[in-house]
Amino acid sequence: MFAYTQRPHGRWELVTLQGLANFAREHGLRSLTDTSPEEEQLLRKVVSREAVHILRAITGWLHPLYVTPSETRELGYIVTEHFGRKLTGRAVRIDLTGISQRWLRDLIWDHLVAILRSPGCPRSGGTFDDMRRAGLELSTFLEIHAPAGGHDPRTLTAEHMHQFVADQRQRERDGLISLAARGVRGKPSIVTANTRQRVFHRTRRLLRGALESGEAERLGLDRAFIAAMPASGRMVSRSRQPFADEVAHALADEANLRRLAASYDPCDRGLRDAWETIIATGRRCGEVLHLRLDCLGRYGGLPMLWHDQTKVGNYDQALRIPERIHQILEARQRKTLTLFEARNNRPPTAEERAQMALFPTNIRNRDGRRPLSYKWFHKGFKLWIDELDIGRWVPHQARHSLATSLLRAGASLTHVRRYLGHVSERMAEHYIHLTQSDLEDVLQHVWVTGPGSANPGEH
Numbered sequence: 001m002f003a004y005t006q007r008p009h010g011r012w013e014l015v016t017l018q019g020l021a022n023f024a025r026e027h028g029l030r031s032l033t034d035t036s037p038e039e040e041q042l043l044r045k046v047v048s049r050e051a052v053h054i055l056r057a058i059t060g061w062l063h064p065l066y067v068t069p070s071e072t073r074e075l076g077y078i079v080t081e082h083f084g085r086k087l088t089g090r091a092v093r094i095d096l097t098g099i100s101q102r103w104l105r106d107l108i109w110d111h112l113v114a115i116l117r118s119p120g121c122p123r124s125g126g127t128f129d130d131m132r133r134a135g136l137e138l139s140t141f142l143e144i145h146a147p148a149g150g151h152d153p154r155t156l157t158a159e160h161m162h163q164f165v166a167d168q169r170q171r172e173r174d175g176l177i178s179l180a181a182r183g184v185r186g187k188p189s190i191v192t193a194n195t196r197q198r199v200f201h202r203t204r205r206l207l208r209g210a211l212e213s214g215e216a217e218r219l220g221l222d223r224a225f226i227a228a229m230p231a232s233g234r235m236v237s238r239s240r241q242p243f244a245d246e247v248a249h250a251l252a253d254e255a256n257l258r259r260l261a262a263s264y265d266p267c268d269r270g271l272r273d274a275w276e277t278i279i280a281t282g283r284r285c286g287e288v289l290h291l292r293l294d295c296l297g298r299y300g301g302l303p304m305l306w307h308d309q310t311k312v313g314n315y316d317q318a319l320r321i322p323e324r325i326h327q328i329l330e331a332r333q334r335k336t337l338t339l340f341e342a343r344n345n346r347p348p349t350a351e352e353r354a355q356m357a358l359f360p361t362n363i364r365n366r367d368g369r370r371p372l373s374y375k376w377f378h379k380g381f382k383l384w385i386d387e388l389d390i391g392r393w394v395p396h397q398a399r400h401s402l403a404t405s406l407l408r409a410g411a412s413l414t415h416v417r418r419y420l421g422h423v424s425e426r427m428a429e430h431y432i433h434l435t436q437s438d439l440e441d442v443l444q445h446v447w448v449t450g451p452g453s454a455n456p457g458e459h
Contacts, residue, residue: 003061019047083116090125099139103153108135134202136180154220161228172196200232242401264380270359273332280325282402290371293356309421340368
């Protein structure tokens with residue numbers, strides 16, 4: 001029951017708890033941490049899906065306390081909290097049980113743990129997701145094509161790696177599903193140039209690391225097998241463009257904004273308010289969605305917004321905002337307080353108010369602390385964009401648009417950096433996509449007769 005008191009949950013019904021206890025007793029579990037994935041699936045069928053949710057909530061608290069890192073290595077998963085890490089938007093458990101070959105699973109476990117222990121450990125889960133995907137793809141291929149399912153690394157040759165590479169390239173070329181990777185709700189993942197490159201990059205890095213550390217020699221892994229994995233190739237990273245003029249007009253049109261709120265936010269959780277704040281301030285989506293209730297103020301009569309720039313480690317940053325956005329967020333504050341009072345039959349205390357989110361989710365959030373998720377916001381935004389039929393655009397491009405508009409209006413790169421919350425001017429330059437305003441007059445002068453003329457700029 002301790003886990004229930006530590007985090008916001010839905011109702012834990014007594015009959016579900018009794019069913020979970022009976023299941024554990026019937027299967028001889030000493031602790032809920034002993035539950036295997038197969039037993040978890042059986043629990044879902046025998047008791048209920050809610051029993052699985054309760055099991056995961058409890059074991060999420062118990063695992064870092066009662067299971068050691070060496071034990072998780074044996075069981076085939078990683079608890080990031082063992083290493084003092086919490087990846088953004090990820091559970092504390094990284095499951096590697098889908099990798100059937102023990103030698104490969106242990107290599108990946110050791111590699112990821114080394115990353116978690118390093119000073120440069122990333123905050124997001126992309127690195128870990130990519131390595132897990134690479135391991136699943138290689139494991140499944142070896143299970144099908146290698147002798148004895150690839151469980152003995154001494155039997156693997158360069159030919160097996162060549163076949164794996166060819167298989168991945170063919171899936172990329174023909175748009176086929178991956179061997180093992182799955183998306184949301186188990187939907188098969190399509191192999192693209194991006195996913196194939198990530199699989200190649202992570203597999204090559206893993207095996208080369210094992211070769212350099214001597215682990216490959218200890219396992220009896222053929223050097224030719226490792227050398228046969230090619231480089232991933234150049235991974236092209238394109239900078240997002242600012243909104244085109246017609247797109248910007250469509251995204252700020254009053255009729256379209258009313259449609260955004262009415263069609264994709266019927267419960268009025270703040271989809272339109274958050275989007276208008278993003279447009280006007282150029283904040284990152286997460287910075288707006290995670291605004292605290294008491295985030296507004298006036299100083300010298302000027303409306304200000306206080307927010308956290310968690311990506312760059314700046315907290316309680318003040319931002320000058322338009323009067324209209326200030327009024328929109330004030331109205332959202334009143335709606336959030338009304339919602340809290342309706343749920344709890346009382347206004348929040350000063351301590352509770354200090355912890356409340358301006359845009360609280362309505363899922364297991366009685367105290368109003370948990371904000372809306374980016375996934376929820378992006379889903380509604382994408383459906384709206386599709387309905388407007390204006391092409392493919394993402395919310396973050398509003399940040400690029402504001403940066404470009406500021407520069408064209410005469411702001412310096414230093415001003416852009418300070419307003420957008422960048423740590424360096426080099427980072428700010430990433431968001432600038434048009435020529436600087438002080439070149440405009442010069443360009444217009446040259447373009448009168450064209451730069452190729454004998455006397456450019458003259459009629």
